[in-house]
Amino acid sequence: MSNQEKTKDGANMKKSLSLILAAVLILSTSTIHGITNQQYVQHTRNNSALVADKVVALKADNHGGIWVATGGSGAIYIDSAGKWNTYMEMSTGLKNNFLNDVTLDSLGNTHFATNIGVSSHMKDNTWNNYFMNDNRIFGETVTALAADGKGGLWHGVTGYGAYYKNAAGDMTHYSSANSSIPSSNVSSFAFDQKGGVWIGTELTYNEMGGIAYLSADGKWTLYNSNNSKLPSNRVREVYVAKNGAVWIGTINGLAKFYNNEWVIYSNNSVWEYDVRSITEDSAGNIYAATWGDGLLKIDTTGKLTNYKSSDSPLPNNYIYEVEIDTKGNIWLGTNVGLTEIKTTSQVVQPPVVQPKIVTVFVKSLQVPFDVQPVIREGNTLVSVRFILEALGQDVTWNESERKVVSTGDKNIELKIGEKTGYVDGVAYPLNIPAEIIDGRTMIPLRWIAENLDYDVQWNPASYRVDIN
Known part of the structure; x- marks a missing residue:
């Protein structure tokens, strides 16, 4: 050698x-x-x-x-x-x-x-x-x-x-x-x-x-x-x-x-x-x-x-x-x-550690996610496209402004890292901002569902969310 x-x-x-x-x-x-x-x-x-x-x-x-x-x-x-x-x-x-x-x-x-x-x-x-x-x-x-x-x-x-x-x-x-x-x-x-x-x-x-x-x-x-x-x-x-x-x-x-x-x-x-x-x-x-x-x-x-x-x-x-x-x-x-x-x-976001996988059901149908939902500070975050499409909304991503734009029954805008979202042009506070996890934009589930006039139920024993 x-x-x-x-x-x-x-x-x-x-x-x-x-x-x-x-x-x-x-x-x-x-x-x-x-x-x-x-x-x-x-x-x-x-x-x-x-x-x-x-x-x-x-x-x-x-x-x-x-x-x-x-x-x-x-x-x-x-x-x-x-x-x-x-x-x-x-x-x-x-x-x-x-x-x-x-x-x-x-x-x-x-x-x-x-x-x-x-x-x-x-x-x-x-x-x-x-x-x-x-x-x-x-x-x-x-x-x-x-x-x-x-x-x-x-x-x-x-x-x-x-x-x-x-x-x-x-x-x-x-x-x-x-x-x-x-x-x-x-x-x-x-x-x-x-x-x-x-x-x-x-x-x-x-x-x-x-x-x-x-x-x-x-x-x-x-x-x-x-x-x-x-x-x-x-x-x-x-x-x-x-x-x-x-x-x-x-x-x-x-x-x-x-x-x-x-x-x-x-x-x-x-x-x-x-x-x-x-x-x-x-x-x-x-x-x-x-x-x-x-x-x-x-x-x-x-x-x-x-x-x-x-x-x-x-x-x-x-x-x-x-x-x-x-x-x-x-x-x-x-x-x-x-x-x-x-x-x-x-x-600033700590690693996500949770004992069970969160499952989400819309009108009794389970929503499939490519990135699993996570719980951050007591709030469930889910992949934006999957949940909004399950709720009947269209979804686009604005790269220049780094925000989610959703149209349908209501017009929604959420910007990465900000604690204020907009529904039909009206500002509403979020407990936790949207963020990116594993390359996917994750948004607060309850905030989205309730602003689209859906009812959200959380089962802490089974880690299941039902939206109706």
Whole structure:
């Protein structure tokens, strides 16, 4: 056995022991900058399935899980229950362990940008690997990927510009030679509500760089430091907020472009914010990951707050990516591992321990649940869709506002974490708020049933609820 193999086996044994022993995570509670009762968990190669600590990209799905792309140790999927699944070259169909970006399409497929093309993990658990062009002598580094929601996929390829692959698989190439794109190095894509695409590019020795906007009807508009207030032509990230504002991360600061007006966020020093990633929470607050200045938060009033390792539990100030999952938890990809910042509603709830399974009957018919009802502070919580449909209501989920909307005999709105619900527009207090358990939205059973004019009977001996 070679020394390299011995070292590798030793590392694997160390990792296995760490996982078996459920290594202690780094936990702390912060009251910094008004963020209270939040739990920070630092995942590293010493206490998790990470093989290396460089986490470069993150993407949350609609099921409460998150995809993790690393720079050298492949990909990881963490499901809503916290289970880790690892995907690496050789052991799976992943093309390369050095990843640069990850995106999800509308069909449930996951696509990875690698240093030698694209690896797609399909919904049926198969893999599809491809290049964008025929000239692959020096490899093909894909730096950015974004699904447009119409079955298409945009690719940023170092030295080649942008490629758009439509739902039929046809590829269109946009370079500085055949289009108005201002650079052959593309860093980011974002889509607006008008069907246009915003393209972030990097300044090169003979190309301007900056931002390109391609409208739905094929017209190009360019923004750079010469014709606009863009802080730099080296653009790292473009993000379109729910209100339509375009947020742009550059190596010299963060910019917002909205209603043809620019707002620049600066730290007023020689070294400006180098912004690598931007996202938004359900309340409309903007978060920006920086390289060297930690995490930025811009609230809905425009106030900027800077979180650094010197005054918060952040492991360091070098962050590649920031992402927010469906539970509202904030995830940070750093060069020292994966940081998870759990929201208050995720932290304060104790584990559910009850002696019997709760059964629920509506008009003598048992309601089937995929997640069992639980009792929290004397209140029975049940999966929202199953109970409301059993009571004759339609149910939809508003992701942007993180609330349940139910229509039928009455119109009901319940927001995750809030102790006030609305019935036909009238506010009613709840003893306990709706929450997410095992990826399912759970709501107070009695509150729902009685506000729909049903009678609720509880049998403590049998743990049975009857609704009539």
